[in-house]
Amino acid sequence: MRFLILYFLFCFGLQTTFAQNSIEQKMAWYALAKPTSNLFVHFDKNVYSNNETSYFTGYLIKEAKTEVAKHTIMSVALIRDVDSTLLFEDKFLINEGLAFGSLVLPDSIPTGNYRFLAYTDRLINGMPEAIFIQNITIKSSIDPAFKANIKLAEAANAESKSYKVLIAATTRDDRFLPKPIKVSYKYGNVRKNTLTDASGQSLITLTPQNNLADPNIYVKLKSEKDSSFINLALPQTKNKALVKFYPEGGNMVAGLSSTIGWEAKDQQQMPLALKAFLYKNKKVIDTIETSSYGIGKFNLTPEIGADYTVKLVHSGFIDTLYHLPMPIEKGLTLNMQNAIAKDTVRLNLKSNGFKKFTILVHNFRTSFLTTPFEMDRDNINIKIPLSDVPKGLTTITIIDSLNRPLAERMFFAHYDNAEKISITTDQKIYKQREKINLKLKLNVDKNALVSIACIQNNRLEIKKMTDIESYSYLNNELSSLPINVKGNGYKDINYLEQILLVKGWRRYTWQGLQAINYTDTTATLDSLKMSGQVTKRKEIKDSLIIASMINERIKLIKTTNKGLFNLNIEDLIAPPEKKIYLFVNGATKASYPTKILIHDDFTTMNQKLTKSTAIEQPILPSSLQNNAELVLKNDEKSIRLKEVVIRNKNDFSFNGTGANACGDYVCSYNNLNCRNHPNGTIGNHPPITGGTYNVNGIPTLYQGCTVVDQKIFFLVKGIHLQKEFYMSDYKDPLEPAFFSTIYWNYATVLNTGKETELSFYTSDITGKFRIVVQGITNKDVIYAEDFFEVKGK
Structure with missing residues (x-):
């Protein structure tokens, strides 16, 4: 059957209509x-240990209502998943859409699942125009303060109708703890607190809850200041x-064969790979199946009045029939053999009643092609060139004369899976502490700006991996996606074909487009700020001068006569890990009846977003039955780290054994604030003013520690x-060197x-080990990776 090429229609003078029609206007409003x-x-990486440094580069690739250059600050906060607790936050400068930074994870942070919110x-x-979430796991480089275990002592059955869950806690050397510890647990909508008995055990009775999205019981144990x-x-x-059916194009039409996509998930939204029987009026007509992503497809020519159902072949679920949508009598079906297109997309249209309609190619924001079309037969193939369509997710919608959708299909335009960056190492196998020579070559566009990480491969969990290509073209546009088994959905064509058959736009629908009005386009634009107020025992009558001190640099800020002042970006920029202090100019300790109150919009927003931002991954029904499971293996950490003594689990300011009041310390190898011997390691000691210590391998004179007076400085x-x-x-x-990130570079220019x-x-x-290179080119986003191995000497 020949293809009808729409491109030639335009070459022979057929003009695109609807140039100013309501659909295109509505798309602009949308x-x-x-x-x-x-x-x-x-x-x-996405797996860290406590006291490690997380390095990152932020890319603001596409603007919303505000120009990229007007985004000036990026906030990064760490949130614990189990209770949405905000642990710490920091802010970093953005310049022309790029932000570079690092965060030191506290040595006292408990192990578990967390997320960075940027x-x-x-x-x-x-609400912030641009938000990004990175899920991470935090493991420990030290053994937990006490051992904690959980196990199912008794399952629910016809007699007891309840679970018995046993919690047990002991010392590191398996002895009884000196006194009972507090146990807090959550299961479904049940939240309770209890204590362990004298033997360190607690038996919890739970009534089963049906249809739970998360089947886990979460337990927090607290002994003194230690938590697990x-x-x-x-x-x-x-x-x-959970079974859904997606007729390709949108409808099942009587008498017209079409492809039916379908998706199967469990209560935790995890995909189900299974087989099923397809029934027509209670008679089996086919056997169908889903892939590891829980997605499958089959062909069907439905009949009016017939009842089509699916029955799963799976012992883990209630024996249920799932009904397909009822076929309509008259309509149009659309079939796209390959939704991953380069320069041309091909369609097959079948119709039993509609001959005249309009074809739209768009992304719900812009219409790239609007053309009337008339079918001269019931079954026709069409080829559409994509010369005016940008790279990315695109939709073909076929509408009737009243702008009602007859069929719709999403595809990916200008897909390119070529090797964009060549990564070459001088060897594939290295010894410990051996030099690596790395070469990068850009194969596309003119230039690129990339960040480069070389990390231990097991510090990247597949289920938490994000790459700039998959995120920009898929995750940022579509609804929740199944985890790609290779970790990079964009490069897996089979994966793309499956999700485009059953997934729709997260933000856009045809119904939403039809309902949009001009009044919906209005929005309130603002920005987060930092401000302050000076308060005194007596009323302030005149403006004051506030001094901002960063290291030895001082900047003066004038208040209003009510003591109010704003903090501009230039007042707040500081070197990494350095603090800023404010004080009232001319005030003394003896006569200082003053306070400076700081209002930080970012802190307020972080508290708001910790509760409102969802964890962007399916809930896995996996167990952490022993708190030692998230401790690094011995061959990934220094033996000396076993001797770490943490004085205060809630102290995030590095004031443990061996540090001075500023948090500075020297390890036994004469390194100042040694990253391989965290604060608290036995053998660390405070530095001496005037002493010479190694800082990043360079002998450096220690200038001393000056602790500011907290009554004067804020x-x-x-x-x-x-x-x-x-x-x-x-x-x-x-000197031991157990570093899982052996190379990081914020911004390397490639030509x-x-x-x-x-x-x-x-x-x-x-x-x-894995090398990850990703960033932006002058035209696109870019990602590449390579691997090598390190063997012992």
Whole structure:
């Protein structure tokens, strides 16, 4: 059957109609009413240990209502998943859509699942224009303060009708704890507190709850100032699976064969790979199945009045029939053999009643093609060139004369899976502490700006991986997607074909487009700010002068006669990990009846977003039955780390053993604030003023520690610049080097056809390592990776 090529219609003078029609106008309004930005943050990895540094680069790739250049601050906060607790936050400078920074994870942070929440200072209707979430896991480099275990002692049955869950806690050497510890647990809508008995045990009785989205019981154990989290997925009674059907094009039409996509999930939204029987009027007519992503498809020519159902072949679910949508009598079906298109998309249209209609090619924000069409037969193939369509997700909608949709299908235009960056190492197998020579070559566009991470491969969990291509083109546009087994959905064509058959736009629908009005385009634009107020025992009559001190630099800020003042960006920029102090100029300790109150919009927004932002991944019914499961293996950490003594689990300011009042310490290898021997390690000691210590391998004179008077000086959270990644050649054979991130670079410029050469060293950790390169080009986003192995000497 021949193809009819729409392109030739335009070549022979057929003009596009609807140039100013209501559909295109509504799309313009829709784009204004639901603007989409694209903030992506490349973190060096997604599995960290306490006291590690997280390095990151933020890319504001696409603006919403505010120009990229007007985004000036990026906030990054760490949130604990189990209770949405905000642990700490920091702010970083953005310049022309790029933000560079790092965060030191506190040594006292409990292990478990967390998420980094990043967003910019620009607001639309009170919410950040650009938000990004990175799920992470935090493991420990030290053994937990006490052992904690959870197990199912008794399952629910016909007699007891309840679960018995046993919690047990002991000392590290398996002895009884000196006194009972507090146990807090959550299961479904049940939240309770209890205590362990004298033997360190607690038996919890739970009534099964049906149709739980999360089947876990989450337990927090607290002994003195030490806390630990464990969880257990409880067996679920048989529930209905979640099954949906997606006729390609939108409808099943009587007498017209079409492809039916279908999706099967469990109560936790996890995909189900299974087989099923397809019934017509209670008679089996076919056997169908889903893939590992829970997605399948089958062909069907429906009949009017027939009842089509599906029955799963799976013992874990209630024996249920799932009904397909009823076929309509007259309509149009659309089939797209390949939804992953390069320069042309091909369609097959079948109709039993509609001959004249209009074909739209759009992305709900812009219409790229609007043309009337008349079918001269019931079955026709069409080829549409994509010369005016940008790269990315696109939709074909076929509408009737009243602008009602007859069929619709999403596809990916200008897909390109070519190797965009060549990554070459001088070897594939290295020894410990051996030099690596790395070459990068850009194969597309003119130039690129990329961030580069070389990390231990097991510090990237597949289920929590995000890459700039998959996020920009898929996750940022579509509804919740199944986890790609390879970790990179964009590069997996089979995966793309499946999700485009059953997934729709997250922000846009045809119904929403039809209902949009001009009044919906109005929005309140604002930005997050920092301000303050000086309060005194007596009323302030005249303006005051506030001094902002960063290191030895002082800037003066004038208040109003009510003591109010604003903090501008230039007042807040500070080197990494440095503090900013404010004081009233001319005040003394003896005569200081003054307070400076700081209002930080970012802190307020973080508290708001911790509860409102969802965890962007399916809830896995997996268990953490022992709190030692998230402790790093011995070959990934220094033996000396076993001797760490943390004095205060709630102290995030590095004031443990061996540090002075400023938090500075020297390890036994004469390194100041050594990243391999965290604060609290036995052998650390405070530095001496005038002493010479190694800082990033360079002998440096210690200037001393000056602790400000908290009655005069008031601490402000500043906007930090990036911290440079320290690369060592590890020449000292006695100094352990257990670093999972052995190279990080914020912004490397690549030029087409020119090799960029870099070098760094392996650490003492053996095993597989991954090189990740991702960023932006002058036209697109870009991602590449490579692997090598480190073997012991």
